Structures are given as C-alpha cells and as structure tokens.
Amino acid sequence: MNKFSSNGYLDMELLRFTTAGSVDDGKSTLIGRLLYDSKSIFEDQYEAIRLTSERRGEEYVNLALLTDGLKAEREQGITIDVAYRYFATPKRKFIIADTPGHIQYTRNMVTGASTANLAIILVDARKGVIEQTRRHAFIASLLGIPHMVMCINKMDLVDYDEAVFEQIKKQFQTFASKLNVKDIQFIPISALNGDNVVDKSVNMNWYGGPTLMYLLETIHIGSDLNLVDCRFPVQLVIRPHNNDFHDYRAYAGRIAGGIFKPGDKVMVLPSGFTTHIKSIEGPDGPVKEAFAPMSVSIRLEDELDISRGDMISRENNKPEVSQDIDVMVCWMNAKKLQLNGKYSIKHTTRDARCVIKKIHYKINVNTLHRIQDDKEIGINDIGRISIRTTQPLFFDKYQLNRNTGSVIFIDEATHETLGAGMII
Amino acid sequence: MQSYNLKHIKELEAESLFVIREVVAQFEKPVLLFSGGKDSIVMLHIAYKAFYPAGLPFPLLHIDTGHNFPETLQYRDELVARLKARLVVGSVQESINNGRVAEEIGINASRNVLQTVTLLDAMEEHGFDAAMGGGRRDEEKARAKERFFSHRDEFGQWDPKNQRPELWNLFNGKKYQGEHFRVFPLSNWTEMDVWQYILLENIPMPSLYFSHYRECVNRKGVLLARSEFIKLQKDEKWEKMKIRFRTIGDMSCTGAALSDASSIEEIIEEVAAARQTERGTRADDKRSETAMEDRKREGYF
Structure with a gap:
C-alpha cells in the first residue's frame, strides 16, 4: 500500500477558509504560493497562465489568473466573483473561498465567509491597519468565523523589522476588542519570498510562532460546530412504496446542531409532540449516534404529522420560536431594502414570507459606528432590521449556531437572492 | 473518547x-x-x-x-x-x-x-x-x-x-x-x-478507466482512440499503446493517457503524481482559452 491509498488520506479533516485583502497586498501571490508549494498547480495550468502573462507583457507569472476564470475577469484584470480553490497536504484538505478585495467586496466576502472556519486577512506591513483591514475583520466576525489569521505581509519591504510587526499587532488588537472573534493569530510573512508561508523564515528569528501552513494544518476546528443544542430541520420524508419496507417512514436532513442517538426523547416543532428516536440511518446504514454536519434520516417511535420545514429538537432545549425576529442584514442587490417591503425568505429547510417592520440603523463597516440618520440599506450595506414572518421560525442566535441562525431574503418578483441575514 | x-x-x-x-x-x-x-x-x-x-x-x-x-x-x-x-x-x-x-x-x-x-x-x-x-x-x-x-x-x-x-x-x-x-x-x-471515494465505497468502474492496450493516434499531443469517428490525416498512423482514460467523453474528443494503472489504488497513485489536469487530455477544452x-x-x- 502506498501513502495515498492507506487510511491517511481518508483520515484528513476539511478546513474551509476565506482570504481577504485589498488590491495590491499580495493575496494572489500568497494563494499561488500555497497552491504551488503544495503541488496543487498542474503543469498545463501553469503553462496556460505563463503564456497569458507573457502575452500581456507582465514581468512575473500572474498567479491571479489561476483564480480569475471568467472571460470578463481576465479581460479586465479584476476578480468579479468568489472563486473556490482546492488543495491538500498530507495533513488536511483545504477549500479556499477567494474573495475579491475591491469590487462588490461586502457581497462577495459575506458569501465566502458564510461557510468558512477561518479567515486569512492580509495587511501590508508598510501601510499597517487600514480601513479595509477593519472592514474585512468586521465582516469575518459578523459572519461568525471562529478563527482569524492576520498575515502581516511584505515584511521584506520593512527589513523584517520586529517593531513594525508588533506595532501593527497592537494597532489591530485595540480594534479587535470590539469584535466577536474567539481566536486571532498574527504571522509576519513575505508571500513573494515565501517567509513563514510554508517554511520558517530565516530572516525573522525573533518570531517564534508557527508558519501559515503549519497553522492551517493544525488549528483546532473540532469545536467549531455547535454539538450541544440538538437541532434537526426536516428536509424531506422518505417513504418507500415497496413491499419490503411497508410502514417505513424516515425524516431525512442534515444535523444542524448537537448529537442525536437512538432512544433519545425528542420534541417536534411546530406541533410540540414528543416521542423517541427509533433509529438513525447514516449513508452506510444504521448509526449509534449522529452529529452535525452529518446527513442522515431519523425514524421515530410514534407516527406523527411531520413535513419539510419542521424541526426535531429536545423538550428542554428547544430553539426559539417566533414570528418577530431581529436580524443583521447584509444587502446584496442594487434594489434597496424597502421598509414595509415583503420578501420571500429561506431559513433552515423552511420557506416563508416576511415584512420589514423596522430599520434600526446602518453600520459603517469601516468604523463600526451606527449610522442613525441614514437608514437606506443598499447594495453592500449592513444594518439591523426587525422582520415579521408569515409563520414562526425555529431559530437560534447566529452567534450560537450558524445553521439555525441564518436566513436569506429573496425577491418575490425576480426570485433573486437579495440579502443575507444573521439572527441576533 | x-x-x-x-x-x-x-x-x-x-x-x-x-x-x-x-x-x-x-x-x-x-x-x-x-x-x-x-x-x-x-x-x-x-x-x-x-x-x-x-x-x-x-x-x-x-x-x-x-x-x-x-x-x-x-x-x-x-x-x-x-x-x-x-x-x-x-x-x-x-x-x-x-x-x-x-x-x-x-x-x-x-x-x-x-x-x-x-x-x-x-x-x-x-x-x-x-x-x-x-x-x-x-x-x-x-x-x-x-x-x-x-x-x-x-x-x-x-x-x-x-x-x-x-x-x-x-x-x-x-x-x-x-x-x-x-x-x-x-x-x-x-x-x-472522487477516486478516494470510489476506493472507499468499492464502486465498480467502467473498464476504460483501467490500463489496457488500444490503437491510438497522437494528434498534437492528444491520444485519440481508434474508431470510425477518427479519420487519419497525412503523416498520422495508428499505434498500439498501453493507455487508460482519465475522463470519459466522446470517442471523438476524449484523449487517452499512457498508463500502467490497472487498479483503483494504482489510479490514485497516478493521480497523486500527475502534473497535468485531467481535462488536459480533452480536445474540447483546447479550442480556446x-x-x-x-x-x-x-x-x-
């Protein structure tokens, strides 16, 4: 058996991270280096971008071309949309959501951040913490990303000076005290020269911490999901119409929180009936327990009227149930959010409609100040609103559970996704 | 625990x-x-x-x-x-x-x-x-x-x-x-x-994915398998090669890769060492950038 067909590869964890930075801070160079050094760039890909760079008269092979896949992006030299990149090391498998720094930054960053466990934020060592750094950090914290890695880049251009690094670190920590992030790390790097990216820098002996790659490979992500509060939104009902499984009825879905076991006493919402779990089917057959984010189907002891959008949880640990909900919304469409406007919404597996009852304030994403006198929420704006839904939602605060605390707003006429909401 | x-x-x-x-x-x-x-x-x-x-x-x-x-x-x-x-x-x-x-x-x-x-x-x-x-x-x-x-x-x-x-x-x-x-x-x-999952789940695969001998023509680096759909051009000839397919599309545009990999494990080893993307053998992607x-x-x- 070789190293790949042994259990090594199958034993790896998956880390999803997002990268944020502004135009010239070396984000593409950093991603290119992570991909290149982990041998995730293939010869034909490299050859294709080398030729394109050459044709454009660029001095270096432009690694940004790896992620800018669309014709319009390549023509204009900008990133329009979130791009997903994949690489693996012998320790972990990684999904990068690479978000453009300038155009539609909020919309794209929010999208990329919504599924990430970790955010890499790049800071140019020569510029220190600037407006964009604060904006990126705020969005990462708003989206509940548990780990933040501040990469102080271009250390080679400040003579690998420890004082510069410490100064930026201090500057950022002052700001970060206002944010809700569990874990912030600082790494001095040079993406161009590879200092502290994969290999430890020989130019910064004063730095005793991990390299970026080591951190990505080892950071503890096992506690990122909520394994305490049991939440199972019913996705659909499985009822085989065949003779072998006559009275079989199972509720399929993805566990949104907690751990479920056969025999557990559970309560079903909205009906409020209680019953016990008879069995849980995983993708490979019955399981003794199931936890987030597994996709399973659950059979119950009693026959109850349960359908898509219902929630299975515990009697003494239920989600909140309400039609009046406060949400931090990030707006993603040129059509402004309308006070008293009606929208379709999706929350877990539940579809509903809502009306916007109140716009409390808008947030200045650079200073975190609340703007009270301008309550127009347009594209890329973030603000706090109150909504009333046509039927109760079963939810938790977003900071407690991203799966049961998130909601999207949909235009009833065009069906476009207009906004993303985090329940507060 | x-x-x-x-x-x-x-x-x-x-x-x-x-x-x-x-x-x-x-x-x-x-x-x-x-x-x-x-x-x-x-x-x-x-x-x-x-x-x-x-x-x-x-x-x-x-x-x-x-x-x-x-x-x-x-x-x-x-x-x-x-x-x-x-x-x-x-x-x-x-x-x-x-x-x-x-x-x-x-x-x-x-x-x-x-x-x-x-x-x-x-x-x-x-x-x-x-x-x-x-x-x-x-x-x-x-x-x-x-x-x-x-x-x-x-x-x-x-x-x-x-x-x-x-x-x-x-x-x-x-x-x-x-x-x-x-x-x-x-x-x-x-x-x-995908290959790791195939191995883990023991999914039977079409024989085309495994190494075998087949007559192919080398057309600008793409190895096309012999079939009624491929007409030889001047200076081209059919050659018997030991190949497998990394992707399977049409006979007219799917290129083969020289390979000895005859089991899923060997395919995985090959994929791990590959320096070309799988679509590198697809003539349909090569028409333009x-x-x-x-x-x-x-x-x-």
Missing part, C-alpha cells in the same frame, strides 16, 4: 447528500445527468444512498452523441438495471436528423458542442426543471465560479456575471415556468476525492 469530527470525504458526502435531497424537495421534475463518467457514477451512488430504502425519485438522462465508447453504454445499461432506475436518452443523431443541429466538419469535428441543443430539447420535452450534473469546481476555471444551484433562463443560458449569491446551506431554487436549474452536488470534490465558459453560457453541462 468518541471524536465528533467528520473526516473530509464523509463531510463532502454529507454535503452532496444534502444538496441532492434539496433538489428533490425544491423541484417538481428533477433529472440526473448521467454520462457514464466517474463523476456521474459517484453522484448516482450518493443519490441512491440519499433516498434509500426508497428508490431514486428521478430518472437519469443520458445525452447520447452516437460517438460513445461501447464500454460506456454497456456499463450504463447494467447500472440502470441494478438500481432499477429509469433512463431517458437524448440522441444527438436524432437532433441532426431533425435538422436541429448540423454536424461539424473538418478534421477535429466533434459532436461535443451539439450535445447542448439535444440536452436542452430533452429537458423541454420531458419538462425537467432541474438537472443534476457531476461538474466539479476544481476541473476548469469557469467551473470554479459555478454555484451549487445554478439558474438558467428560458433559453437555458448561464449568465456568469449575474449569478445569485449562495450562502451557508441555503439554496435558492426559485424560478419561473420555463426556466430551469443546473445543480452540481459534487462542486467541492476534487479528482482525488474560454472554451468551457463559452459552452456553459449556451447551456452546456
């Missing part, structure tokens, strides 16, 4: 299961696009698990270019019988006969592009409102920007600059009559993940 940490292959599987079930919950008449390639085989395998012990709640749609490898068709028919699945075939030959499309001419003529029309016609004829495909984001740069739920207008077109934002696990499948969705449950899988995006805009897979 029990670890409550899903390993990455199982997490990817859980995500794909969720997406496939979401398709059945949100659409009236979904279909699974089955090409006989490894990605659609894995997707079908997961789809079967998603509804077990119930049967598959949707049919399979195979777009038959008429240029398929015979091995692909045989594998398809056996699998359909084993899963008791329903199979719908859209025929490019019929589209040609009906005058919907014209056969390409020239030495690299292929029916690859023509498939789009047959696919869209089949969707319309059967009233399918969501088509699940095995496309992965790591395959090709235009696919890196694709959503799980990808909206298509009434002409089946994709507008990459105007895609719906997709957040968390909340998939917006709302649409008007006549519009449809393409859904990609394997979006986050890599070629390596944006060949994939151009075809996808029109409604390609």
Whole structure:
C-alpha cells in the first residue's frame, strides 16, 4: 500500500477558509504560493497562465489568473466573483473561498465567509491597519468565523523589522476588542519570498510562532460546530412504496446542531409532540449516534404529522420560536431594502414570507459606528432590521449556531437572492 | 473518547447528500445527468444512498452523441438495471436528423458542442426543471465560479456575471415556468476525492478507466482512440499503446493517457503524481482559452 491509498488520506479533516485583502497586498501571490508549494498547480495550468502573462507583457507569472476564470475577469484584470480553490497536504484538505478585495467586496466576502472556519486577512506591513483591514475583520466576525489569521505581509519591504510587526499587532488588537472573534493569530510573512508561508523564515528569528501552513494544518476546528443544542430541520420524508419496507417512514436532513442517538426523547416543532428516536440511518446504514454536519434520516417511535420545514429538537432545549425576529442584514442587490417591503425568505429547510417592520440603523463597516440618520440599506450595506414572518421560525442566535441562525431574503418578483441575514 | 469530527470525504458526502435531497424537495421534475463518467457514477451512488430504502425519485438522462465508447453504454445499461432506475436518452443523431443541429466538419469535428441543443430539447420535452450534473469546481476555471444551484433562463443560458449569491446551506431554487436549474452536488470534490471515494465505497468502474492496450493516434499531443469517428490525416498512423482514460467523453474528443494503472489504488497513485489536469487530455477544452465558459453560457453541462 502506498501513502495515498492507506487510511491517511481518508483520515484528513476539511478546513474551509476565506482570504481577504485589498488590491495590491499580495493575496494572489500568497494563494499561488500555497497552491504551488503544495503541488496543487498542474503543469498545463501553469503553462496556460505563463503564456497569458507573457502575452500581456507582465514581468512575473500572474498567479491571479489561476483564480480569475471568467472571460470578463481576465479581460479586465479584476476578480468579479468568489472563486473556490482546492488543495491538500498530507495533513488536511483545504477549500479556499477567494474573495475579491475591491469590487462588490461586502457581497462577495459575506458569501465566502458564510461557510468558512477561518479567515486569512492580509495587511501590508508598510501601510499597517487600514480601513479595509477593519472592514474585512468586521465582516469575518459578523459572519461568525471562529478563527482569524492576520498575515502581516511584505515584511521584506520593512527589513523584517520586529517593531513594525508588533506595532501593527497592537494597532489591530485595540480594534479587535470590539469584535466577536474567539481566536486571532498574527504571522509576519513575505508571500513573494515565501517567509513563514510554508517554511520558517530565516530572516525573522525573533518570531517564534508557527508558519501559515503549519497553522492551517493544525488549528483546532473540532469545536467549531455547535454539538450541544440538538437541532434537526426536516428536509424531506422518505417513504418507500415497496413491499419490503411497508410502514417505513424516515425524516431525512442534515444535523444542524448537537448529537442525536437512538432512544433519545425528542420534541417536534411546530406541533410540540414528543416521542423517541427509533433509529438513525447514516449513508452506510444504521448509526449509534449522529452529529452535525452529518446527513442522515431519523425514524421515530410514534407516527406523527411531520413535513419539510419542521424541526426535531429536545423538550428542554428547544430553539426559539417566533414570528418577530431581529436580524443583521447584509444587502446584496442594487434594489434597496424597502421598509414595509415583503420578501420571500429561506431559513433552515423552511420557506416563508416576511415584512420589514423596522430599520434600526446602518453600520459603517469601516468604523463600526451606527449610522442613525441614514437608514437606506443598499447594495453592500449592513444594518439591523426587525422582520415579521408569515409563520414562526425555529431559530437560534447566529452567534450560537450558524445553521439555525441564518436566513436569506429573496425577491418575490425576480426570485433573486437579495440579502443575507444573521439572527441576533 | 468518541471524536465528533467528520473526516473530509464523509463531510463532502454529507454535503452532496444534502444538496441532492434539496433538489428533490425544491423541484417538481428533477433529472440526473448521467454520462457514464466517474463523476456521474459517484453522484448516482450518493443519490441512491440519499433516498434509500426508497428508490431514486428521478430518472437519469443520458445525452447520447452516437460517438460513445461501447464500454460506456454497456456499463450504463447494467447500472440502470441494478438500481432499477429509469433512463431517458437524448440522441444527438436524432437532433441532426431533425435538422436541429448540423454536424461539424473538418478534421477535429466533434459532436461535443451539439450535445447542448439535444440536452436542452430533452429537458423541454420531458419538462425537467432541474438537472443534476457531476461538474466539479476544481476541473476548469469557469467551473470554479459555478454555484451549487445554478439558474438558467428560458433559453437555458448561464449568465456568469449575474449569478445569485449562495450562502451557508441555503439554496435558492426559485424560478419561473420555463426556466430551469443546473445543480452540481459534487462542486467541492476534487479528482482525488472522487477516486478516494470510489476506493472507499468499492464502486465498480467502467473498464476504460483501467490500463489496457488500444490503437491510438497522437494528434498534437492528444491520444485519440481508434474508431470510425477518427479519420487519419497525412503523416498520422495508428499505434498500439498501453493507455487508460482519465475522463470519459466522446470517442471523438476524449484523449487517452499512457498508463500502467490497472487498479483503483494504482489510479490514485497516478493521480497523486500527475502534473497535468485531467481535462488536459480533452480536445474540447483546447479550442480556446474560454472554451468551457463559452459552452456553459449556451447551456452546456
């Protein structure tokens, strides 16, 4: 058996991270280096971008071309949309959501951040913490990303000076005290020269911490999901119409929180009936327990009227149930959010409609100040609103559970996704 | 102590299961696009698990270019019988006969592009409102920007600059009559993940993926297998080579790779050491830098 067909590869964890930075801070160079050094760039890909760079008269092979896949992006030299990149090391498998720094930054960053466990934020060592750094950090914290890695880049251009690094670190920590992030790390790097990216820098002996790659490979992500509060939104009902499984009825879905076991006493919402779990089917057959984010189907002891959008949880640990909900919304469409406007919404597996009852304030994403006198929420704006839904939602605060605390707003006429909401 | 940490292959599987079930919950008449390639085989395998012990709640749609490898068709028919699945075939030959499309001419003529029309016609004829495909984001740069739920207008077109934002696990499948969705449950899988999963789940694969001797012609670095669809040009000749296919498409545009890999383990070893992307052997992607995006805009897979 070789190293790949042994259990090594199958034993790896998956880390999803997002990268944020502004135009010239070396984000593409950093991603290119992570991909290149982990041998995730293939010869034909490299050859294709080398030729394109050459044709454009660029001095270096432009690694940004790896992620800018669309014709319009390549023509204009900008990133329009979130791009997903994949690489693996012998320790972990990684999904990068690479978000453009300038155009539609909020919309794209929010999208990329919504599924990430970790955010890499790049800071140019020569510029220190600037407006964009604060904006990126705020969005990462708003989206509940548990780990933040501040990469102080271009250390080679400040003579690998420890004082510069410490100064930026201090500057950022002052700001970060206002944010809700569990874990912030600082790494001095040079993406161009590879200092502290994969290999430890020989130019910064004063730095005793991990390299970026080591951190990505080892950071503890096992506690990122909520394994305490049991939440199972019913996705659909499985009822085989065949003779072998006559009275079989199972509720399929993805566990949104907690751990479920056969025999557990559970309560079903909205009906409020209680019953016990008879069995849980995983993708490979019955399981003794199931936890987030597994996709399973659950059979119950009693026959109850349960359908898509219902929630299975515990009697003494239920989600909140309400039609009046406060949400931090990030707006993603040129059509402004309308006070008293009606929208379709999706929350877990539940579809509903809502009306916007109140716009409390808008947030200045650079200073975190609340703007009270301008309550127009347009594209890329973030603000706090109150909504009333046509039927109760079963939810938790977003900071407690991203799966049961998130909601999207949909235009009833065009069906476009207009906004993303985090329940507060 | 029990670890409550899903390993990455199982997490990817859980995500794909969720997406496939979401398709059945949100659409009236979904279909699974089955090409006989490894990605659609894995997707079908997961789809079967998603509804077990119930049967598959949707049919399979195979777009038959008429240029398929015979091995692909045989594998398809056996699998359909084993899963008791329903199979719908859209025929490019019929589209040609009906005058919907014209056969390409020239030495690299292929029916690859023509498939789009047959696919869209089949969707319309059967009233399918969501088509699940095995496309992965790591395959090709235009696919890196694709959503799980990808909206298509009434002409089946994709507008990459105007895609719906997709957040968390909340998939917006709302649409008007006549519009449809393409859904990609394997979006986050890599070629390596697919092979590892095949090994883990012990999924039988078509013989084309394993090393065998075959007569091929080397056309500008692409090894094309001998068939009635490939006409030799001046200075070209058939040579017997030990090859396997990394991807399986049409006989007219799928290139083979020299290989000794005769088991899944050996394929995995080869994939791990590969310095070319799998689509590096596809003549259909080599037509231009944006060949994939151009075809996808029109409604390609």
